[in-house]
Amino acid sequence: MKEVYPGIFVIEEKGRFSPSDNIYVLAGNDGLIYDAGYGSKKALRYFFKEFKEIQKYYEKQNKKFKITRIISSHGHSDHFSGLTSVSETLGLKIILTEKIAKTIKDKVSFEANFRSDDYEDFLRVRTPLRKIWNLLRRLGMRLFFRGVHGLSYLDHPDEIIDENSVIIINGEQWKIFPSPGHSPEHISLYSEENGILFSGDNVLKMRSTWLGPPESNITDYIETIKKLQNLPKLKLILPAHGEIIDNPKETLSAIMERMNERKRQVLDAIKNHSDRGLSPDDILNLIYPNHKKFTRIIGRDWVVLTLKMLEDNNLIKREIRKNKILFFPIAIN
Numbered sequence: 634m635k636e637v638y639p640g641i642f643v644i645e646e647k648g649r650f651s652p653s654d655n656i657y658v659l660a661g662n663d664g665l666i667y668d669a670g671y672g673s674k675k676a677l678r679y680f681f682k683e684f685k686e687i688q689k690y691y692e693k694q695n696k697k698f699k700i701t702r703i704i705s706s707h708g709h710s711d712h713f714s715g716l717t718s719v720s721e722t723l724g725l726k727i728i729l730t731e732k733i734a735k736t737i738k739d740k741v742s743f744e745a746n747f748r749s750d751d752y753e754d755f756l757r758v759r760t761p762l763r764k765i766w767n768l769l770r771r772l773g774m775r776l777f778f779r780g781v782h783g784l785s786y787l788d789h790p791d792e793i794i795d796e797n798s799v800i801i802i803n804g805e806q807w808k809i810f811p812s813p814g815h816s817p818e819h820i821s822l823y824s825e826e827n828g829i830l831f832s833g834d835n836v837l838k839m840r841s842t843w844l845g846p847p848e849s850n851i852t853d854y855i856e857t858i859k860k861l862q863n864l865p866k867l868k869l870i871l872p873a874h875g876e877i878i879d880n881p882k883e884t885l886s887a888i889m890e891r892m893n894e895r896k897r898q899v900l901d902a903i904k905n906h907s908d909r910g911l912s913p914d915d916i917l918n919l920i921y922p923n924h925k926k927f928t929r930i931i932g933r934d935w936v937v938l939t940l941k942m943l944e945d946n947n948l949i950k951r952e953i954r955k956n957k958i959l960f961f962p963i964a965i966n
């Protein structure tokens with residue numbers, strides 16, 4: 634554990650083959666835990682050990698240490714699976730927004746996020762072979778979430794809060810607000826008094842956050858980043874993975890630049906091949922010609938989302954030719 638700001642501690646909870654999750658403890662007499670992390674036994678054991686360390690360290694300074702609540706940033710299984718165990722062991726109230734509560738309620742609601750449509754097929758024509766592949770992919774994801782994240786659903790939280798609300802933590806006002814983009818139900822937590830933002834998975838320091846179908850949406854994501862840029866007195870961003878961000882302005886502008894650059898790359902590629910059209914894979918080959926497989930998988934997710942956004946903005950249109958989805962520019966008169 635580490636004290637990243639007076640009274641705010643981070644526990645870096647390690648997952649199996651996954652990046653570590655940052656779980657923040659806002660210590661005080663009416664404290665809160667932001668984000669619930671993994672649900673696997675090993676991860677939870679580590680969490681409770683670190684939590685005790687925080688308590689000891691805090692009480693040594695003759696300060697009252699009472700954590701009363703836990704909240705989740707969004708409905709991904711590496712961010713809510715610890716809810717039940719942590720709340721039962723530490724006697725905390727689980728507070729969630731309606732949307733997050735609905736997403737993590739049970740298998741049916743959770744998997745509805747990954748349901749099949751041509752968007753989820755990553756803009757590939759749904760041939761019989763593709764249908765089998767989709768089935769295997771869903772099975773693989775199920776195993777991954779269970780085995781790696783320790784997936785654990787929650788059928789009802791103790792309290793539902795509005796996704797635009799103010800909560801009092803240790804006597805201070807913290808604002809909760811929706812921040813869709815990475816996923817539709819994502820929320821952030823902000824204190825204007827301290828200039829501190831808990832950004833969940835939307836803003837990370839070292840790399841771009843994952844944006845992919847079917848849950849992510851680039852238009853929403855850009856709106857969220859703009860919203861964060863307009864937060865008054867923002868000094869520090871505490872993300873759900875990786876290092877803390879002490880230069881929020883530069884980090885947020887770099888994200889905006891990257892989004893614009895990517896949009897331009899895809900649109901230019903389509904305009905330059907307007908005669909024959911381009912499939913998502915053609916675009917991927919143009920933008921990431923020699924990259925590693927993993928980069929290409931992540932890159933393809935983002936290309937698909939960008940195509941969807943350009944299509945929604947009436948800048949491109951699709952045609953199906955020989956079992957391939959091809960994109961063409963729409964001429965602006």
Ligand SMILES: [Zn+2]
Nearest residue numbers: 707709815834
């Ligand atoms: Zn996530």
